[in-house]
Amino acid sequence: MNETVNAWLDAHLPDMIADIKALCAINSVEGEPEDGKPFGDGPYQSLNKALELAKNYGFAVTNYDNYVGTADYDQDLPRTLDILCHTDVVPAGEGWTVTDPFNVIEKDGRLYGRGVSDDKGPLVAALYAMRALKENGVKLKKGVRFIMGANEETGSHDIAHYYATEPEAEMTFSPDANFPIINIEKGQFKGILSKDCAEDKTLPRVLSLDAGIAFNAVPQKAVIRFEGLDIDANQNILDDVAAQCEVKIEKTGDDELTIIGHSAHASTPEDGRNAGLAAMILISKLPLYPSEMQKTVSQIPKLFPYGVTDGSGIGIKMADEDSHDLTCTLDLYHVDPTHAEFTFDARTPVMATKENCEAVAAKTVQDAGFDWSTPGMIPPHVVPKDSDFVQKLLASYEAVTGKKGECIAIGGGTYVHELKNGVAFGAVFDGVDTRMHGADEFFDLDNLLTAAKIYADAIVRLCA
Structure with missing residues (x-):
């Protein structure tokens, strides 16, 4: 049966490509809510296009108020497996060189366009796995439901709406990350350091420093404005x-410097060049008047040494065998003559607790002279690697690819973070950077086809 299903998928690759192109042609970035369109017109159009595809494939579909759509393999079977994908995308951004972001093209064995790898391409791959099984007469004993959300990128309010009325399935996997399997998503810990000082107008001084646009992204750009400093002389x-x-570091005004680094997600801060921290190092070295504010902010490079992302500067370095190292990055910066504020994002291993992480960071920061606040720790998500569910998914990956499957722990969060028995399972091969969320996002056609075959095999192992 596997050979028959795989041959069907090989023969229908052109159809898969056409459906991905049609789905990705819809700009499904979140917009202003409208009546019956909770996330705007783009996500509404994209979700309903995906439902149209599923219905045309012969599945029974349901629309949950344009938050989520579902397609059932066989509604008479007991629901056992959910496959969770999303139809919304991040903004196109700038820097595209291969194609217009919403005009998918095929070039050199790849599809290029916004959403081809996150998550419309994987969605079609998984949906075609179900279609291949159905059209080849594969009888299942347990039900499979394909779930398509419209708001994963900006809050996952779609899934919250869905699970408010529907129970979780016994098992859930999401083709919205990497192969082989992500069974551990680290916890998250955000901390805010701040300091108020009386204004000291003695020159030279910093008038303002700002860097970062989100607490979970290494800042690419920092801007510093000075008063009374001869920039050229330094x-x-x-x-x-x-x-x-x-x-x-560029002079962008008579009294202004702009620092350009390299952004990275907070889960992998080692991949970035933190413009905010570089700015802090710079102002600690320039001949500025040693005001209370200047002395305070000069502590930042000691608490968060440049290039050190293990949290050791604030005393929370730790690691365990399965979830590996804690990562920590300082991502939001604001300094003016009377107020300084900084926000860090730590991704914490399973061993992290309020006592060995939050309390330690708080004391270290306060001892350095800063005020401290935090919304608290978000716990990690763990599905045991020796569970029957995980082992069968790994077996499918190994059977189709011929490669050894293994469990992965990541610092980011996926669509299944809040689900008790949910894992991220593909669709991108580990080690391949498809530029998702960036310019020239792509998805390799051999990756697309192999992912569909893996998903078909997994459905059979879990439900037949």
């Missing part, structure tokens, strides 16, 4: 810091 310091931190 070019050697600028050059030294630029070389040390591997960033660009």
